[in-house]
Amino acid sequence: MEEKKFDVNSLIGFLLIGAILIWVMYNNKAEEASQPEQTSTEQVVSQEEPSETTTAVPADTVEVAADSAALAKYQSALGPFAYSAGLPSAKDNVTKLENDLLEIHVSNKGGQVVFARLKNFVTYDSVPVYLVKDGNASFNLQLNTTDNRTLNTKDLFFEPQLSKSGENTVLSMRLKSAPDQYLEYRYVLKPDDYLIDFSIRTEGLGQILNTTSPVQLRWQQKGIRHNKSIEYENRYTRLTYMSDGSVSKLSQTGSDDEQEEELKWISFRQHFFSTILASEAPFEKAQLVSNDLVEEESPEAKYTKEYVAEIPLEFQGSELNKVMDWYYGPTDFKVLKQYEDYDFAESVPFGWGIFGFINKYVFTPLYDFLSSMLPYGIAIIVMTILVRIALSPVTYKSYLSQAKMKVLRPEITEINEKYKDNAMKRQQETMKLYGKAGVNPMSGCIPALLQLPIFYALFMFFPTAFMLRQKPFLWAEDLSSYDTIAELPFTIPFYGDHVSLFPILASVAIFFYMRMTTGQQQMMQQPSQEGMPDMQGMMKIMIYISPLLMLFFFNNYASGLSLYYFVSNLITIVIMLVIKNYILDEDKIHAQIQENKKKPKKENKFQRRMREMMEQAEQQKKK
Structure with missing residues (x-):
């Protein structure tokens, strides 16, 4: 039996092979460690794992050539x-x-x-x-x-x-x-x-x-x-x-x-x-x-x-x-x-035409200036006050016209009773009274029309004002979105599944404002004639319908807009009370109207033409 001997050459061979393998592995790791992370300015391709703040980019590689x-x-x-x-x-x-x-x-x-x-x-x-x-x-x-x-x-x-x-x-x-x-x-x-x-x-x-x-x-x-x-x-x-x-x-x-x-x-x-x-x-x-x-x-x-x-x-x-x-x-x-x-x-x-112009060149710069010094909600209130003060002359003109019509109401009632069976004559005499007294029944409507561009411009401004986005005020978390004081377990059609407080406050304010203005208009309103709609009844209905519509419509709108309407109506009520109690004197208005009636009134072409047309119509009716 042959004796087994220790083979020195085999041992040396194994040691050399092992040393070579260790050297190769060490050099490969060193190269990987020293390789820079995407430092090439020729081609940098991001393959990082998506995080919570980034989108999930597909990590799978498209295999173009399987074979x-x-x-x-x-x-x-x-x-x-x-x-x-x-x-x-x-x-x-x-x-x-x-x-x-x-x-x-x-x-x-x-x-x-x-x-x-x-x-x-x-x-x-x-x-x-x-x-x-x-x-x-x-x-x-x-x-x-x-x-x-x-x-x-x-x-x-x-x-x-x-x-x-x-x-x-x-x-x-x-x-x-x-x-x-x-x-x-x-x-x-x-x-x-x-x-x-x-x-x-x-x-x-x-x-x-x-x-x-x-x-x-x-x-x-x-x-x-x-x-x-x-x-x-x-x-x-x-x-x-x-x-x-x-x-x-x-x-x-x-x-x-x-x-x-x-x-x-x-x-x-x-x-x-x-x-x-x-x-x-x-x-x-x-x-x-x-x-x-x-x-x-x-x-x-x-x-x-x-x-x-x-x-x-x-x-x-x-x-x-x-x-x-x-x-x-x-x-x-x-x-x-x-x-x-x-x-x-x-x-x-911002809106089209004059509305966009007002928003772009008036309200946006004004609000930017105010919000740079004040909290965003306070800036809305201050801007609302400035807007109402700027429009106070228009409010005064409107209220003055209503006061004049109120003073003339007894005489208008007398004309209506005297010519209750002759609508054409009744209209002629009423217009003649307005002419002598120097009162224009349309002058109360014109100031209201002048405010419409402001109303609509602000209606477009608040929902699109980026500076209001995610700005809190009082209980509202975001003035560019609706405020929430209660979540409903169900959805009310046209209202939503929540209750917003600012629209409620705005609705209450507009209710009292309409009661004031409607009461004044009813005092100067002519009695409804047979066959004509009952305007006083319709105005009473609108006192309740308008706030209700606002409550539903604005529940899902920007809370900044509801805040504006709430403050705006409050200020308007205050201005009207000041005008009524401290500025206008109905006795003086009545005396001035009586003086105007004594003065000869020269007709303009339009008034003369209207009078002639009414007279012709009256004559035609008699024939």
């Missing part, structure tokens, strides 16, 4: 852009761009923005404000090739290249058919800016794309809910656009579509936040669509409206070159007016 046959089939479907499928970037990863205001993610797939978060704002329930998230938006170019293919960029993979240009962050997303032939999306994010420079251009694709027909751009987005009441938020969520220098909107409810030309910008507005696509050279035409997604008030509803913009982009010779801008930010007049080149401030829904 050679699958790769060949996939590349055949891509036609001239098969080259992109073989690049390392053919994965569903994202590139992150951010500054102090905005964070966006741009996906390799489609080269489009798949995530947009505003860093300085949260929703009513303290969730970050997202404008793009969870696939609610899509940006696509439909490309027609010379070999009769139709390709959609949202399905194709772009190659990202991230770099710095001074303080700006530049992201180039290229869909390649060859190293020097590509379609490029270029994003430029500046510090402290909500506006992103965005351009689309082609390089060397003149022989690949059909340049005789335009590229169809399709931008689609659903508005993400941010407010406590989705119905209230949806009321101010509109597709807005500037065409030929004027701002227009699609319908507030239901579905609406328009084909427009020469568009400077298109805004997908979500009440207090907007996503705007603007172009340096106006879009020649666009098909715009808006679909209302809100059927009823619901705490589970996530989206308000769905918007679509389809825009044809024309080639310039053999290449495509379109310079645009994206705005992701608040619908705040102070912020939007910084972008004067685009007139973004016109997208704020």
Whole structure:
């Protein structure tokens, strides 16, 4: 039997192999530890795990080539852009761009923005404000090739290249058919800016794309809910656009579509936040669509409206070159007016005509000034006081007219009794009395009409004033939304599932205000004639109906608006009491009217014409 001996050579061999393996493993770990984290300025692709404050970006990698046959089939479907499928970037990863205001993610797939978060704002329930998230938006170019293919960029993979240009962050997303032939999306994010420079251009694709027909751009987005009441938020969520220098909107409810030309910008507005696509050279035409997604008030509803913009982009010779801008930010007049080149401030829904003018140049600057020194609720009260003081001369004129009519009431009653069977004569004598006394029965209505622009302008101002958003006052948590003092276990139609206190206070104030004004009007009102409606009875009914309507209508409106109407009616009541008890003297008014009656009254052309017409009608009646 052979004796086993210790093999020194085998031992040395094993030790050398072990040393080599340890050396290889050590060097691999050292290389991984020393490798910098995404420091390349040529390509930085974010693959971090989603946190509670960021959107969940798909982490799965799109396997383009499971085998050679699958790769060949996939590349055949891509036609001239098969080259992109073989690049390392053919994965569903994202590139992150951010500054102090905005964070966006741009996906390799489609080269489009798949995530947009505003860093300085949260929703009513303290969730970050997202404008793009969870696939609610899509940006696509439909490309027609010379070999009769139709390709959609949202399905194709772009190659990202991230770099710095001074303080700006530049992201180039290229869909390649060859190293020097590509379609490029270029994003430029500046510090402290909500506006992103965005351009689309082609390089060397003149022989690949059909340049005789335009590229169809399709931008689609659903508005993400941010407010406590989705119905209230949806009321101010509109597709807005500037065409030929004027701002227009699609319908507030239901579905609406328009084909427009020469568009400077298109805004997908979500009440207090907007996503705007603007172009340096106006879009020649666009098909715009808006679909209302809100059927009823619901705490589970996530989206308000769905918007679509389809825009044809024309080639310039053999290449495509379109310079645009994206705005992701608040619908705040102070912020939007910084972008004067685009007139973004016109997208704020201040109202049309004189109402928008008053809000833009009177109430917005006034409230900005007051709120810079006072708490927001106190600023509303102070602004209300200033508005009522400014309108006090109008209130005085209205009350003076009512007082004059009250003084003349005995004489008017006498005329009505004397000519109760002759309506025409009764009207003639009444007008003659007004003329002699120097009283215009319409002068009480004119001051009320003058206040209507102020009333409607403020009605539009408070629900759209961004500075009121999430500003508390007393029991109201948010002056831009409704206040709640009690939650109801059921929903009352047209009222809601909660009780708001400010609308109740405003309704009580308007009830007493209407009692005062209606009582004064009843004193000067002529008795109702046979066959004519009972105006006094209708006015009594309105005393109760108007406050009730306000109570229901404003229960879901901005508490700042209800606060304004409450304070405004209180101040108006005080002003009227002061005018009645300390300024106007009915005895002096009566004496002045009697003096006016003694003076010869010269008729103007209109009065003479009216008198002649009534006399002719009287003669015709006698015949």
